[in-house]
Amino acid sequence: xxxxxxxxxxxxxxxxxxxxxxxxxxxxxxxxxxxxxxxxxxxxxxxxxxxxxxxxxxxxxxxxxxxxxxxxxxxxxxxxxxxxxxxxxxxxxxxxxxxxxxxxxxxxxxxxxxxxxxxxxxxxxxxxxxxxxxxxxxxxxxxxxxxxxxxxxxxxxxxxxxxxxxxxxxxxxxxxxxxxxxxxxxxxxxxxxxxxxxxxxxxxxxxxxxxxxxxxxxxxxxxxxxxxxxxxxxxxxxxxxxxxxxxxxxxxxxxxxxxxxxxxxxxxxxxxxxxxxxxxxxxxxxxxxxxxxxxxxxxxxxxxxxxxxxxxxxxxxxxxxxxxxxxxxxxxxxxxxxxxxxxxxxxxxxxxxxxxxxxxxxxxxxxxxxxxxxxxxxx
Numbered sequence: 229x230x231x232x233x234x235x236x237x238x239x240x241x242x243x244x245x246x247x248x249x250x251x252x253x254x255x256x257x258x259x260x261x262x263x264x265x266x267x268x269x270x271x272x273x274x275x276x277x278x279x280x281x282x283x284x285x286x287x288x289x290x291x292x293x294x295x296x297x298x299x300x301x302x303x304x305x306x307x308x309x310x311x312x313x314x315x316x317x318x319x320x321x322x323x324x325x326x327x328x329x330x331x332x333x334x335x336x337x338x339x340x341x342x343x344x345x346x347x348x349x350x351x352x353x354x355x356x357x358x359x360x361x362x363x364x365x366x367x368x369x370x371x372x373x374x375x376x377x378x379x380x381x382x383x384x385x386x387x388x389x390x391x392x393x394x395x396x397x398x399x400x401x402x403x404x405x406x407x408x409x410x411x412x413x414x415x416x417x418x419x420x421x422x423x424x425x426x427x428x429x430x431x432x433x434x435x436x437x438x439x440x441x442x443x444x445x446x447x448x449x450x451x452x453x454x455x456x457x458x459x460x461x462x463x464x465x466x467x468x469x470x471x472x473x474x475x476x477x478x479x480x481x482x483x484x485x486x487x488x489x490x491x492x493x494x495x496x497x498x499x500x501x502x503x504x505x506x507x508x509x510x511x512x513x514x515x516x517x518x519x520x521x522x523x524x525x526x527x528x529x530x531x532x533x534x535x536x537x538x539x540x541x542x543x544x545x546x547x548x549x550x551x552x553x554x555x556x557x558x559x560x561x562x563x564x565x566x567x568x569x570x571x572x573x574x575x576x577x578x579x580x581x582x583x584x585x586x587x588x589x590x591x592x593x594x595x596x597x598x599x600x601x602x603x604x605x606x607x
Contacts, residue, residue: 245529246533248514250532255284256285296354297430300433304434319362329356331349359431361428365435380426392409394410405425448516456510532582532586534592
């Protein structure tokens with residue numbers, strides 16, 4: 229056991245869980261890139277979407293919440309090793325770096341234009357802003373930080389009734405924090421796809437979990453399992469009551485399966501309290517499970533999770549390149565999409581794409597271990 233209050237060094241289960249959610253993200257982005265047959269605008273629209281595609285999309289719901297939780301947790305481990313001041317500076321600079329990446333390389337990969345008419349501010353933007361916010365919040369006492377995290381995650385739906393129109397005072401700030409909106413740019417508009425307030429709460433919650441990683445593995449796993457169970461139980465209560473916690477009520481369907489999918493059809497933009505309780509509860513259980521698995525069995529997942537930003541950038545450009553290749557070979561329509569008749573094909577496509585990504589991430593992980601350049605830590 230390490231000294232109380234000093235988290236242990238890099239923990240393999242964290243990288244493994246991060247690697248898992250990165251691979252689930254790859255499946256979802258393959259869907260956006262390749263799924264042409266019966267493509268729907270919203271894969272969670274139960275009225276027009278096949279159940280197997282809904283389930284495929286549901287698996288990706290774990291990605292952003294678990295990744296933000298692990299971001300906060302990793303920041304606490306970094307602070308335990310380098311000190312609070314160094315961690316705060318790292319969060320601030322890396323957060324700003326991610327925001328810059330979102331509006332440049334990431335948007336270029338998605339749209340093919342450096343100055344697109346619609347600039348989408350998505351998950352990398354949300355992670356960056358959350359890190360900037362956490363750089364300040366981390367200086368709060370442990371109890372205060374945990375309280376703030378819970379209040380944000382579980383209480384932000386009380387703000388759903390505040391809807392501002394363009395031109396109203398506070399519209400820009402509110403669109404960044406809690407309401408999806410369009411912000412004027414000199415050449416077009418920016419779409420705040422990921423309102424950031426709930427994600428700040430998730431990152432803060434991850435940081436508040438940090439002291440648990442000063443404990444021996446067994447009591448830590450018991451705490452993670454208990455907290456995950458509490459989150460899932462609260463989700464079942466709130467969702468069952470069909471009231472506070474999720475703006476879209478569930479409805480009984482013609483079959484048990486349809487009812488279950490309606491029950492699990494939760495709001496992600498911004499993530500409702502129910503969405504966060506479900507995904508983070510499962511994430512905590514997975515983290516506890518991965519801590520119990522022998523390290524060697526998770527080595528391949530740790531490779532993906534050991535260079536997450538590098539993975540993210542490379543997979544976007546790889547998907548874009550494959551789309552252009554399919555178009556050049558006449559395998560895709562004008563949109564560059566390849567027809568995929570069923571979600572099972574998407575999982576196979578993602579599995580094939582993961583092979584070169586594994587090689588690239590393994591190279592980057594090795595480079596990070598050997599290298600001393602500070603920029604490598606950002607990848």
